[in-house]
Amino acid sequence: MLTTNWPLEFTCLIVFLFKAHCEDGKFGLCSTSTEHEKDLCNSGLRRIPSNLSDDTVYLDVSHNDIVSIGHGDLSALIHLCFLKVTHCGLQHISPDAFSNNSEIKVLNISHNHLTTIPNLPLPQLNVLDLSSNRYPSYALPRSFGNLSHLSILAVGSQEATFVHLGDFVPLQNIILKKVTFGSGIELQHYEKGSISQIKSLEEAVLKVTFCQHLDIFKNIIIDFDRIQTKKIQLVQLFPDQCNIKSDPFVMFKDLLVISNLAIVDTWMNSSVMVKLFKNIWMSSIEKIAFLNITYNEDTPDGFQLPKQKHTTHLRAFLLDGVHHYQYRYPIINTSMELVNQLTYLKFSGSGMNILPCSLIPSIGSLQILDLSNNLLDDSGFWWYCSSQKVFPALKHLSLSHNRFSDLAFIAKKVEDMKLIESLDLSFNSIFISNVPCVWPYHLRELSLSHNNLGNKVFSCLSPYFRKIDLSKTGISVIPQNIASQFPRLTHLVLNFNSIQVIPADLYAPALASLYIDHNAITFISQNSMKGLSSLRTLKAGHNPFSCNCDSFWFLNAFNKSLLPDWPREYACGTPPSFSGRLLVKCKLGWLSCQPGLQVAVVLPILLTIGIAVAITFNACDGVWYTKMFWMWIRVKRRSYKRDDRLLNVTFRYHAFISYSQHDSAWVESKLVQELEGSGFSLCVHERDFEPGKWIVDNIINCVEGSYKTLFILSKNFVESQWCNYELFFAQHRAISVNDDSLVFILLEPIPGDSLPKKFLKLRTLLRRKTYLEWPTDEHKKHIFWSNLKAILQTVDESKILKDVAMDIADICPLVPE
């Protein structure tokens, strides 16, 4: 416990710093894509353009000269959700101007010259800003009672100085979140209870100054408290020149609900400050903030606040931006009791360059200390207090936007803070020395963003870190051993660097969130994401992505719900012709980018082609042609062997032809004609048999006198004639019957197993030997004859091969075009 009644003197350098904050949010209510947004600010417009696309969702025509919004000006924009027409000198809005815009959720017509508050038939309206106009009264139209979705309302007029009980009655049944009231001037009259006509409110911004009528201030604050308002912001509470004699804050001690008070853009005299704190100390207020104040010591001893007899609810004190009117260190002499339960202290934009040792470090209860945006450096923060046991409860320390430099020194000093969990050193002048950095194991979060550190920063981090922010630190390489170096790492922020590659085998199983946007990364590969099994958020936008197969996996297979910035911030960097195009619009060929898929796709295609070829082949009787070709090749090969035999033996006939009586028509009209017409001599069964001779002897004669024996096979032949040949072959076992001399022509298909078992020889021959099939197709007959003639030819003539080949090619091209 700290000793009570510890007189303090707090000094501060006289520098005036404050953060600029001018965010005009687009409101998540109307989130849309760029093509549905129209920003026509400062375009010299005199009316709302009529050629706007009717799918416009967001329209900003502020800072133009639009005096009136007429009947049909917005009628085409039926999807309009956000409309901003500020600083336009707007005087008139036609009653039916919004008749086709029932989807409007956000309407900002502040900073204009409206002399009446318009009726707004906008059932979806959520945010309405009517402030800084010229209506003479705050009386809201009755139609506002229909704005059941209204949540944020701003009203304020320089002309309206009276507030009546009935003014806010139309809002009686609406549950508002936030009301901004006033236009920076004093009110002349306020009927007690006027504000509390609103049903309920979480937050109020009061833009009214008070000097003459402090009772009005009192009544308004009490009214807000009555409708359960927790948070109140008082903007320009007192005018610059106003001598406040009485105590304007006396009602604070009666407050029940208000717990969060902010005083903004206000001149604060030390005498007023003392009155304020005396009352705050006794009130329900837990958090007080001073934003952009001018502090003036109008009392000779500065801020003097002795011990009070009450306990306080105050837990948080925020100061952001102080202008020291006197240009000297303020004098603060207060009881520590006032602050000894503070858990959150922000002292920012105060120009502090040296830590007031006896003040801030002595607040033993502090858990959050924000000293950002000052002029502190290593020695200004850790001066003589460093030997004391300081900040015993501190968990979060922000030293952002200061002048700290030596990281090893800071690490060593932070060890004294026994509970510290997070440290923000962003926007400083940090460097990494050769001294090793030793961090306390309980420090889990460190931000070093916006310091010029380079890749060596990784050597000065703690293995206990869970969250590391290294945005804009000049890093170009992510270390591969990140898992072994930071085994507990869950959040890693590396945006705004010059990293080109996410290492392929990056392994960080605990990492839940990775920010690598605004780097020089060209692709995100499956390999680099494999080791990040816990990843829930990946921000990788604003990188120059290669819109080629490198991005194929990321584009097609990566789970986009992990990407909060997808697809708007992912654009192509290369190839140049794609530059700037959204990655999501870049159509990468499935086939060209996926080797596995190629096989999967090409295989069926090849198969299809194969089948097509097979069908064509079949349709053209490819089998038949192949057989014919094969036969011919055999003939050609054997003709060499034959030569010896042919040299010594002379034949009476080229061929002996054996056939059934039933097939005689074919033999006589086709075969004999064709062959004899080509100069072959034939011994034709029956025709040339010697009458009266036993048939087998006739056969023997003919077979022996012929170079070849041709069997015209048909079912009839097999049934009626073949038995003779079986006998012949049986009897002439001794005679060398060269199988080669036997040629079979099939007039009709004869399946081998349909043959009678007794025709052993025929079965064997047909199985072993190729036979010629008589084709029904006219074209094929050419080939049949060529082949047959080649067989009967006693000498090899390559011309025949050529003829056959050409015939085949002519008749049936096997490969379809």
Ligand SMILES: *[C@@H]1O[C@H](CO)[C@@H](O)[C@H](O)[C@H]1NC(C)=O
């Ligand atoms: C609308 O008309 C203005 C001129 O009146 C022109 O400058 C503008 O480009 C047009 N806009 C569209 C979207 O056609």
Ligand SMILES: *[C@@H]1O[C@H](CO)[C@@H](O)[C@H](O)[C@H]1NC(C)=O
């Ligand atoms: C606007 O709404 C009216 C009916 O309220 C309709 O007749 C008209 O066509 C609408 N205009 C456009 C441009 O959609």
Ligand SMILES: *[C@@H]1O[C@H](CO)[C@@H](O)[C@H](O)[C@H]1NC(C)=O
């Ligand atoms: C309306 O526009 C003004 C001027 O840009 C801006 O200051 C104000 O915050 C806007 N109102 C709301 C509710 O956003």
Ligand SMILES: *[C@@H]1O[C@H](CO)[C@@H](O)[C@H](O)[C@H]1NC(C)=O
């Ligand atoms: C509110 O809306 C209802 C139905 O849309 C309508 O009948 C009524 O006139 C509206 N009230 C006012 C005050 O405009």
Ligand SMILES: *[C@@H]1O[C@H](CO)[C@@H](O)[C@H](O)[C@H]1NC(C)=O
């Ligand atoms: C603050 O003090 C100055 C004199 O130092 C005085 O002119 C001014 O009116 C005072 N302001 C308030 C709000 O008390």
Ligand SMILES: *[C@@H]1O[C@H](CO)[C@@H](O)[C@H](O)[C@H]1NC(C)=O
């Ligand atoms: C700070 O407050 C003064 C009035 O006290 C005001 O004129 C000025 O605009 C404010 N600055 C900012 C940045 O809000």
Ligand SMILES: *[C@@H]1O[C@H](CO)[C@@H](O)[C@H](O)[C@H]1NC(C)=O
């Ligand atoms: C600080 O306040 C205490 C108690 O009110 C008083 O005794 C002491 O003299 C003051 N110190 C200074 C320097 O004003």
Ligand SMILES: *[C@@H]1O[C@H](CO)[C@@H](O)[C@H](O)[C@H]1NC(C)=O
């Ligand atoms: C994508 O990630 C989200 C959130 O992590 C998860 O809910 C969803 O199931 C994932 N989808 C797929 C297809 O993996």
